[in-house]
Amino acid sequence: MISIGFLGLGIMGSAMAKNLLQAGFDVTVWNRTPEKCAAFVAIGAHHGASPKAVAAHCDITFAIVSDPAAALALCQGEEGVVAGIGEGRGYVDMSTVDDTTSKTIAQAITQAGGRFLEAPVSGTKKPAEDGTLIILAAGDKSLYDEASHAFGAMGKMSPYLGDIGQGANMKLVVNMMMGGMLNIFSEGMSLGQKAGLDGNQILAIIAAGAMANPMFKGKGAMLLNDDYTTSFPLKHMQKDMRLAIALGDQLQQPLPNAAAANETFKLAIKQGFADEDIAAVHKVIR
Ligand code: NAP
Secondary structure, eight states: OOEEEEEOOSHHHHHHHHHHHHTTOEEEEEOSSGGGGHHHHTTTOEEOSSHHHHHHHOSEEEEOOSSHHHHHHHHSSTTSHHHHOOTTOEEEEOSOOOHHHHHHHHHHHHHTTOEEEEOOEESOHHHHHHTOEEEOBEEOHHHHHHHHHHHHHHEEEOOBOOSTTHHHHHHHHHHHHHHHHHHHHHHHHHHHHHTTOOHHHHHHHHHHSTTOOHHHHHHHHHHHHTOOOOSSBHHHHHHHHHHHHHHHHHHTOOOHHHHHHHHHHHHHHHTTOTTSBGGGGHHHHO
8 A cells, every 4th residue: 555644733634644544554644743743653653754754755745734835835945845755756735725836836846756736625624534525636647546545535525627726726716605605694693693583493494495505504503502613713714715816816807705705704813713613703793
């Protein structure tokens, strides 16, 4: 079986690396805050000294970190992935970034002789734990084929979307829509409850109709319980809204609803809810 590197043990990376270990892969982990690696070593992982060391040692190295700056930081410098990757080895970045960042990383990896795939994921903490993510892959097709067994351990589907940039773009479309939906959902819940309607009844009626979806169900429970335990950090959603709006600027696509939703997420960060779940945007709206 191929050897796998895994960089980034945050909410998503922890769950994904665990699933790879449970599927029997030989996994080497690295995280910026090294203490987080101990729990993985305890269940059979190796601890890599640096992104460079992991990329040099493993057939395919996966990464999932916060944002474009973090994704670039992993690759650059004397201890970065690019310094270690070597001829023919694979690097799969699963962070949510913009297409320009992904293309910059792809160029650096391929110039160093490696192969690159972008593969951001749709789905949050629970699907990551359950191995039911939707993996949006684009880039080197031979690496995609070789990574498919590992994708199977982390996700329920992994469509191949073509050239580098298209995985990133697909992911931004998904999250831009999710951010907009969450805002209007929070407005509807606030309006209904202020008008004297029962929150559980509002949710049940929405769930029985054409607007039923797992997000309204899950986030609805959080709103009613006033419990914003983090599955998807709000600061990362605002990053995705910002990147989607920048793509809209580039392509001259008007995005008035996404722009309005982005402002609410910005306000939520300003009010101190950056590390809470995306559902905490409700605290600004209600
Ligand atoms: P998270 O819990 O905040 O974890 C972030 C990870 O990035 C940590 O391992 C952190 O290391 C690392 N990191 C941050 N800055 C870094 C840097 N400069 N250099 C190296 N490592 C750095 O985030 P998450 O929820 O797992 O999300 C990770 C990515 O997946 C993001 O792009 C997010 O948009 C995307 N995503 C998240 C979800 C979700 O529901 N959570 C769903 C789909 C996609 P430390 O431990 O040292 O801080």
